[in-house]
Amino acid sequence: MEEIKKIAKQLLSENKIQMVIGFEKGTANKVRPAFFKNADDVEKLIYNDTCIHNLALYLKKDICHHIANVGIIANPNVVRSIIQLASENQVKEEKITIIGISYEGKCVGILDFKAAEEFAKTQPKGLKPEDRAFIEKIQAMPLEERFNYWVETFSTCVKCYACRASCPMCYCGKCNVETNNPQWIPVASHKYGNMEWHIMRAMHLAGRCINCGECTRACPVDIPLNMLSYMLTDFVMDEFHTEAGLSTTYAPALSSYTNVDKENFIK
Amino acid sequence: MARIGVFICHCGENISATVDCSKVAQVAATFPGVVHSVDYKYMCSDPGQTLVGNAIKEHNLTGVVVSACSPRMHEPTFRRACAEAGLNPYQCEMANLREHCSWVHERNEKTDDKAIDLVRMLVEKVKRNNSLQPIKVPVTKTALVIGGGVAGIQAALDIANAGHKVIMVEREPSIGGHMSQLSETFPTLDCSQCILTPRMVEVAQNPNIKLYTYAEIESVEGFVGNFTVKIRKKAKSIDESKCNGCGLCTTKCPNKKNPNEFELGMAKRPAIYVPFPQAVPNIPVIDKTQCTYYKTGKCKICEKVCQANAIQFDQQDEIIEVPVGAIAICTGFDIKKADFFPEYGYGKHKDIIDGLQFERLASASGPTAGEIRRPSDGQIPKKIVFVACAGSRDPAKGIEYCSKICCMYTAKHAILYKHKVHDGTAYIFYMDIRAAGKNYDEFTRRAIEEDDAKYIRGRVSKIYERDGKLIVVGADTLMGAQTVEIEADMVVLATAGVANQGAEKLAQILHVSYDQHKFFSEAHPKLKPVETNTAGIYLAGACQSPKDIPESVAAASGVAGKISCLFSNSELTREPLIAVVDRTAPPQYSSCTGCFMCQSVCPYNAIEREEINDRNGNLVKQLAFINPGLCQGCGTCVAVCKSKSIDIEGYTNLQMYSEVDALLNF
Ligand SMILES: Cc1cc2nc3c(=O)[nH]c(=O)nc-3n(C[C@H](O)[C@H](O)[C@H](O)COP(=O)(O)OP(=O)(O)OC[C@H]3O[C@@H](n4cnc5c(N)ncnc54)[C@H](O)[C@@H]3O)c2cc1C
Ligand code: SF4
Ligand code: SF4
Ligand code: SF4
Ligand code: SF4
Numbered sequence: 001m002e003e004i005k006k007i008a009k010q011l012l013s014e015n016k017i018q019m020v021i022g023f024e025k026g027t028a029n030k031v032r033p034a035f036f037k038n039a040d041d042v043e044k045l046i047y048n049d050t051c052i053h054n055l056a057l058y059l060k061k062d063i064c065h066h067i068a069n070v071g072i073i074a075n076p077n078v079v080r081s082i083i084q085l086a087s088e089n090q091v092k093e094e095k096i097t098i099i100g101i102s103y104e105g106k107c108v109g110i111l112d113f114k115a116a117e118e119f120a121k122t123q124p125k126g127l128k129p130e131d132r133a134f135i136e137k138i139q140a141m142p143l144e145e146r147f148n149y150w151v152e153t154f155s156t157c158v159k160c161y162a163c164r165a166s167c168p169m170c171y172c173g174k175c176n177v178e179t180n181n182p183q184w185i186p187v188a189s190h191k192y193g194n195m196e197w198h199i200m201r202a203m204h205l206a207g208r209c210i211n212c213g214e215c216t217r218a219c220p221v222d223i224p225l226n227m228l229s230y231m232l233t234d235f236v237m238d239e240f241h242t243e244a245g246l247s248t249t250y251a252p253a254l255s256s257y258t259n260v261d262k263e264n265f266i267k
Numbered sequence: 268m269a270r271i272g273v274f275i276c277h278c279g280e281n282i283s284a285t286v287d288c289s290k291v292a293q294v295a296a297t298f299p300g301v302v303h304s305v306d307y308k309y310m311c312s313d314p315g316q317t318l319v320g321n322a323i324k325e326h327n328l329t330g331v332v333v334s335a336c337s338p339r340m341h342e343p344t345f346r347r348a349c350a351e352a353g354l355n356p357y358q359c360e361m362a363n364l365r366e367h368c369s370w371v372h373e374r375n376e377k378t379d380d381k382a383i384d385l386v387r388m389l390v391e392k393v394k395r396n397n398s399l400q401p402i403k404v405p406v407t408k409t410a411l412v413i414g415g416g417v418a419g420i421q422a423a424l425d426i427a428n429a430g431h432k433v434i435m436v437e438r439e440p441s442i443g444g445h446m447s448q449l450s451e452t453f454p455t456l457d458c459s460q461c462i463l464t465p466r467m468v469e470v471a472q473n474p475n476i477k478l479y480t481y482a483e484i485e486s487v488e489g490f491v492g493n494f495t496v497k498i499r500k501k502a503k504s505i506d507e508s509k510c511n512g513c514g515l516c517t518t519k520c521p522n523k524k525n526p527n528e529f530e531l532g533m534a535k536r537p538a539i540y541v542p543f544p545q546a547v548p549n550i551p552v553i554d555k556t557q558c559t560y561y562k563t564g565k566c567k568i569c570e571k572v573c574q575a576n577a578i579q580f581d582q583q584d585e586i587i588e589v590p591v592g593a594i595a596i597c598t599g600f601d602i603k604k605a606d607f608f609p610e611y612g613y614g615k616h617k618d619i620i621d622g623l624q625f626e627r628l629a630s631a632s633g634p635t636a637g638e639i640r641r642p643s644d645g646q647i648p649k650k651i652v653f654v655a656c657a658g659s660r661d662p663a664k665g666i667e668y669c670s671k672i673c674c675m676y677t678a679k680h681a682i683l684y685k686h687k688v689h690d691g692t693a694y695i696f697y698m699d700i701r702a703a704g705k706n707y708d709e710f711t712r713r714a715i716e717e718d719d720a721k722y723i724r725g726r727v728s729k730i731y732e733r734d735g736k737l738i739v740v741g742a743d744t745l746m747g748a749q750t751v752e753i754e755a756d757m758v759v760l761a762t763a764g765v766a767n768q769g770a771e772k773l774a775q776i777l778h779v780s781y782d783q784h785k786f787f788s789e790a791h792p793k794l795k796p797v798e799t800n801t802a803g804i805y806l807a808g809a810c811q812s813p814k815d816i817p818e819s820v821a822a823a824s825g826v827a828g829k830i831s832c833l834f835s836n837s838e839l840t841r842e843p844l845i846a847v848v849d850r851t852a853p854p855q856y857s858s859c860t861g862c863f864m865c866q867s868v869c870p871y872n873a874i875e876r877e878e879i880n881d882r883n884g885n886l887v888k889q890l891a892f893i894n895p896g897l898c899q900g901c902g903t904c905v906a907v908c909k910s911k912s913i914d915i916e917g918y919t920n921l922q923m924y925s926e927v928d929a930l931l932n933f
Binding site for chain 2: 088089090171172173174175176179181182184204251252254255256257
């Protein structure tokens, strides 16, 4: 933690960056994301293993808009998010300084995008053994049962869109759920309308989700949304041999084509 | 308020025998927004069109749904009729009651219901149609011809003679293509060089044609009427403006033992060379991989002997950029070499040659001055075996198609052989004799009847060497598949015609489609045989599939006709049914997030990056911009855009949604 602070302070005092996104102490003994604009403030910066929120989210928010260079305390999830955002033309290397933290919590110093790609490859994804077991359970279900499982699970969704708000990949200025001419997704929360929202969300993240799990953590009714994304990640890997969040020149499976793409689904 | 008119056509009895047209018209009259609904026997007839036009005026219609046949048939007819009556043509839609309904169902109530649903969908759509204006784009009246074989030559001359500029790009040091290597040509046995050379010279002399040889296409951008092409002029090491073609350098070059490509390895050439005597332009190039100076830093004899000071060892490749309005692909084909055939010894027997090599042996300007002598020892072969369909029509070899020209040139080879070796015997193994064409069958009969060619129907299973002879083992399927063995002095394989090297790469540069064999694909096998799927790019000759000279030339003239039509207007009019990215008020400017996933899927490279800057010139946002000249309205981008920022005019999300809504929620 001291090392992180040291780097952050130095970068700020040398005006190489004008803000650092990190964590500070919040209420009820919790940590919360924080934005430090001068070196003295950095004293309040903390980093421990409860600092799990995906800070990359803020790179696309107004708070970063007019800042020439933003420093960001980046655990592997954040690094993968930044790489993925870069591949989608959403962030620029010259406007970001990544202060990398490994999954064990060790500071690895400043990473440029090239180094970030290398770093991301060495870091395991945060899939816990119980997540694996859950996915296997779902995948063992016959199709209809699986569909019904998700219909039931999503039926409790209240359409608060916290999952969307917490996802660094959900950066669209105008989300489809806000489009009302035509009204693609019903406004009210009901069984099938919820299903429409979640199918759309899953498809939009297929091959792009970097598996940070933020969506599930944000959900007030405990829907395991990220499990659906995980399954899609596996699927994209099996079918297209690509994975999001590892290369800034990545072409997502659903919006790219090559002359060796499988055509076996054309019947 | 929408005022929609519905016009139900009987199509004679095509629709009315199955669908109750007057009922459909009555029900349609009750749809919200419909102010006029009628049925009529032939809506596309003159009185039918007048009916539509009068109704537009009389009822002040804002939209029209003609419920008749496929819009592919008559959409232009009715849109024109609407335009004449003063309605924007894009306010006219067609519901397909024929192909989608009457032709595929029985006469009953459900069929009527379906017809009603189809009309309802289109009524809902047309209410949301925008009035559109056709797009006008300017045309650069210069054509690019890629490849200077006989097809390219014909296309270039025809376009130039129509008064337009032509830029011809040929990858080899000379134009001429395969035809310049042929001896005599079927079915008339004209000398190939004699009929081709005047055309080659014409290309060089025509003031409308600019020729770049030893050059390749580096990149192509833009769209029909407005392409920008980068051409790489490979360094010839010769200053073309100074060289007068005296040829002294080529005779004095001491490094003369390099394989001669034009003679297919059956002769040698110097490191500085002109590929063949009639070459156009008659300017040598230095083969840098062979030249002693480039290899060792010493020699420069050519430089010393050149009176014109034309040798330039330090010449670099040059890239030039040219604007063109249309492109003709004429890059021709190639043939498989003997090393493609394990059963014939992988090309290790010198006297098993391919058809092109035989052409060179039979050619007066070839390595044997026109005498048929076998490559191994220069003897005149007394027994010669021709193998047709070598590799072609053989799914096991991955070439299931017929190479088309081999039957004919094999018959020609047998005739030429007999003319030159009177006491020799020619055997031809064949599968079928395919000689469809004017005077073609007569030609093959002549080989059999007058020139004594011995046709054996069957495939050759193997060829091996025994005591200086080539033993050809095959089956005669007309004699009960009896095994035949021929002790031959020489074997000529009529190997499969295949796509030219580099065809795939060129297709990718041009963004045109190609088939699984890497031949370029035409836009429609019958109705658009010389067009590609990309507007303004055409194809002619053997780059499309193996073709003989008459076919290649006919296609080339076809292309020239197409391009001349294109160039006859100073502006092009295009259907405005293309994609557009939405615009909203600042600070968003557009719902587009600038992810450019649409850019990577657009098959026509129509999507560009547009920058929104503030008044100080700082970048605010990058957005997708769709080039209206390039977009073909395929809709692929619409499918990948997550924020639904793209709409196809005439097929907007809202229009499509309304159609589905009209179907489901009624
Ligand atoms: C053995 C044999 C015998 C034949 N005998 C006869 C006959 O008797 N009668 C008959 O009608 N037909 C005959 N043919 C067929 C005839 O050769 C073809 O019909 C004709 O050559 C096709 O002309 P083309 O211009 O389409 O292609 P080509 O002749 O192949 O010319 C293509 C040209 O494009 C150039 N090129 C290729 N790629 C590029 C590139 N990327 N950039 C720039 N330039 C490029 C090539 O260098 C070449 O100059 C014979 C063919 C063979 C193989
Ligand atoms: S895990 Fe959830 S929050 Fe994280 S990238 Fe995937 S969808 Fe977005
Ligand atoms: S966070 Fe949970 S409740 Fe809210 S929209 Fe997402 S899934 Fe539904
Ligand atoms: S896919 Fe959509 S959001 Fe992305 S650049 Fe294209 S138009 Fe914009
Ligand atoms: S509609 Fe098709 S051609 Fe037009 S921009 Fe979109 S993807 Fe490209």
